[in-house]
Amino acid sequence: MGEFFKLLKGGNKPSLIAAIVNTIIAALKAGAFFLTGNVAMFAEMMHSIGDAANQFFVFIGSALSKKAPTPRFPNGFGRLVNLVCLGAVLLVGILSYETIKEGWHHIQHPAASSGVAISLIVLGISIILEFAVLFKAGKEILHDVSIKGGLLAPLTTSFAHLNRAKPATKLVFMEDLVATAGGVLAFIAVLISHFTGFLQAEGIASILIGVMMFYVVGKVFLDNARGVLGETDEQMLVHLAHVVSENTNVKDIQELEVTKEGEFLHVKLVAEIDPTLTFAKVDDIHDALKELILNQQGVTDVTIAFDEDDGIRTWTTHRDKQTILKTHD
Template sequence: MGEFFTLLKEGNKPSLLAAVVNTIIGVLKAGAFLLTGNVAMFAEMMHSFGDAANQFFVFIGSALSKKSPTDRFPNGFGRLVNLVCLGAVIIVGILAYETIKEGLHHILHPKASSGFLISLSVLGIAVVLELFVLFKAGKEVLHETGQDAKGIQVMAKSFGSLKRAKPATKLVFMEDLVATIGGILAMLAVVIAHFSGFVQIEGIVSIIIGLMMFYVVGKVFLENARGAIGETDEEMRQHIADILLANPAVTDIQRLNVIKEGELLHVEAEIEVDHKMTIAEADDLKDRLSLLIFAQKGVSNVVIEFDEIDQITHWIKQRPVE
C-alpha cells in the first residue's frame, strides 16, 4: 500500500487537477439541472462527470505506469497508461450516447426550462473553471515538449506541440477544450431559448456536445490503441540515430527501434563496428552510448547490440532501409 501512495505522487498532475475541478463542476451542473430541467445543462452535467471519471482513471494509470519492472513483468508497466485511457473512453462513450439520446428526445418533445439566471450563472462559472484547467494543461504540454510561453501564447503554442505531449496530458487538454466549447454553446442555447422561445435549440446543442464527446472518444482510442500495441516515435528515432552515428566507432545502424511504452521510450539498436574491436572496447562503447541515450527525455530502457561491418549501408538518407 505504501508503494501505491508513493506512485500516486508520480501521477500526471494535470489529470488530477482536471478530475477534481470537473467533479465540482459536475455537481454544480447536476444541481442546476434538477432546479431548471434544462437539457443543455443535462448534456454539460454528463460531460463533466464523464471527464472527471476519465481523468481520475488516467491519473491512477499514469501513476501505476511508473512502477519499476519486476521478474514477472520485465518490460515494466509503461503501457498501462494507454490501457487505462482505452478503458476510460468507454465511460465517455456511454455518456456521449446518453447525451445525444436526451437531446434528440428534447427536439421531438420540446419543453421549456426554467431558471434562466441559475443556468447561465452555473455555466459561466463552469466555463471559467474549464478555461483554468485548459490553461494549466497547455502549460504542461509545453513543459513536456521543452518549450516555454506566457499568457495567451501558452494556448497558441500548446496546440502545435500537443502531438508530442504525454498521453495523459493530451487527453486532459482535448477533453477540457471540448468541455470549454461545450459550455459556451450551452450558454448560447440557454440565452436563445429564453429570449426567442426556440426551446429545441437546447436539444440541438445537447446533440452537438455529445458528438464532440464522441470525437474525443475516437481520437483518444486510436492514439492509445497505437500506444498499447507499441508505436514508433519517429522523431526520437532519428535523434538517437544521430547520437549513435556521431561516434566515430559506429559505422552504420542495422536496426533501430524506439518504441513508446506509455509515457516512456524503449530503445533497441543494432550497430556496426570494426571486427577488430576488443570485448573491453565494445563494452566501454556500449556504456558511453547508453549513457547518452538514457540522457534523452523519456528513455527508460536501452538495448544495444553489435555486428561487424558488412559493407552494406543500412541507414540511408537519415532513414533505415526497410
Template sequence: MGSTGGLLKNGNKSALIAAVVNTIIAIVKGAAYLFTGNVAMFAETMHTLGDAANQYFVYIGSALSKKAPTDRYPNGFGRLVNLVLLGAVIIVGIMSYETVKEGYHHILHPTESSGVWISLSVLGVAVILETYVLYKAMKEVLHETNTEGKGLAVIGKSFGALRKASPATKLVFMEDLVATSGGVIAIIGILLSYYGGWHAAEGIASIIIGLMMFYVVGRVFMDNARGALGEADQDLEDKIAEYIFTNPEIKDIKALFAFKEGEEFHIESKLEIDPFISVKEAIVLKNRIESKIHQIRGVTDVIIEFDEDDGIRSWHGHGNK
C-alpha cells in the same frame, strides 16, 4: 514506489487537478439541471461527470504504470496506462450517447426551461474554471515535450506539441478543450432559446456537445490502442540516429527501435562499427551512447548491440523512406 500511496504521488498531476475541479463543477451543474430542467445543462452535467470519472482513471492509471518491474512482469507496467484509458473511454462513450439522445428528444419536443440566469451563471463560472484547467494541461504538454512557451504563446505551442505528449496528458487536454468549448455552446443554446424563442436550440447544443465527446472517444481510443500494442516513435528514432552518427566509429545503423510503453521509452539498436577498433574502445563507445540516450526524457532502458560494418548502407531515416 512499492506502496500504493507512493505510486499515486507519481500520477499525472494535470489529470488529478482536472478531476477534482470537474467533480465540483459536475455537482453544481447537476443541481442547476434539477432546478431548471435545462437540457443543455443536462448535456454539460453528463459531460463533466464523464470527464471527472475519466480523469480519476487517468491519474490512477498513470501512477500504477510507473510500478517497478516484477519477476512475473519483467517488462514493467508502462502499458497499463493505455489499457486504463481504453476502459475509461467507455464511460465517455456512454455519456456521449445519453447526451445526444436527450438533445434529440428535446428537438422533437422542445420545451421552455426555467431559471435561465441560474444556468447561465453556473455555465459562466464553469467555463472560467475549465479554461484554467485547460491552460494547466497546455503547460503540462509543454513541460512533457520540453517545449518553451510563456503567456499566450503556451496556447499555440501546446497544440503543436500535443502529438508528443503522454497519453494521460493528451486525454486531459482534449477533454478540457471540449469541456470549455461545450460550455460556450451550451450558453449560446440557452441564449437562443430564451431571447430568440428557439427552444430547440438547447437540444441542438446538447447534440453538438455529445458529438464532440464522441470525437474525443475516437481519438483517445486510437491513440491508446496503438500504445497498448507497443507503437514505435519514429521521430525519437530519427533523433537518436542523428546523435549516433556523430560518433565517427559508427558506420551504419542496422536496426533501431524506440518502443513506447505508456509514458516510457525502451530503446533497442544494432549498430555497425569500424572493425578495427579495440574491444576497450567499443565498450567506451557503447557506454557513451547509452549515457547520452538515457538523458532523453522518458527513456528507461537502452540496449545496444555491435556488429562489424558490412559496407552496405541500411539506415536512411524515416523521412527518406
C-alpha cells in the same frame, strides 16, 4: 498499500487537478439541472461527470504505470496507462450517447426551462474553471516536449505538439478543450432559448456537445490502442539515428527500434563498428551510447549490440534534419 500511495505521488498531476475541478463542476451543473430542467445543462452535467470519472481513472493508471518491473512483468507497467485510457473513453462514449439521445428528445418535444440566471451563472463559472484546466494541460504539454513559449503558447503552440504529449496529459487537454467549447455552446443555447423562444436550441446544443464528446472518444481510443500494441515513435527514432551516427566509432546502424510504452520509450540499437577495436574500446563506446540515449526525453531503457562493419551503408533516414529533436538535459 504503502507502495500504492507512494506511486500515486508520481501520478499525472494535470489529470488529478482536472478530476477535482470537474467533480466540482459536475456537482454545480447537477444542482442547476435539477433546479431548472435545462437540457443543455443536462448535457454539460453528463459531460463533466464523464470527464471527472475519466480523469480520476487516468491519474491512478498513470501512477501505477510507473511501478518498477517485476519477475512476472519484466517489461514494466508502462502500457497500463494506455489500457486505463481505453477504459475511460468507453465511459465517455456511453455518456455521449445519453447526451445525444436527450438532445434529440428535446428537439422533438421542446419544453421551456426555468432559472435562466442560475444556468448562466453555473455555465459561466464552469467555463472559467474548464479554461483554467485547459491552460494548465497546455503548459504540461509544452513541458513534456521541452518547449518554452509566451503567455498564449499553452493554447496555441501546444496543438502542434499534442501527439508527443503523455497519454494522460493529452486526454485531459482534449477533454477540457471540448468541455470549454461545450460550455460556451450551452451558454449561447440558453440565451437563444430564453430571448427568442426557440426552445429547440438547447436540444441542438446537447447533440453538438455529444458529438464533440464522441470525437474525443474516437481520437483517444485510437491513440491508446496504438500505445497498447507498442507503437514506434518515429520522430524520436530519426532523432536517435542522427545523434548515434555522430559518434565517429559508429560506422553504420544495422537496427534501431524506439517503442512507446505509455509515457516511456524503449530503445534497441544494433550498431556496426570497426572489428579491429579492442574489447575495452567497445565497452567505452557502449557506455557512451547508452548515456547519450538515456539522456533523451522519455527514454527509460536501452539495449545496445554491436556487429562488425560490412562496408555497406544501410541507414540513411537520420539525414532528415527537420525531425531532429532537442537533446534533453
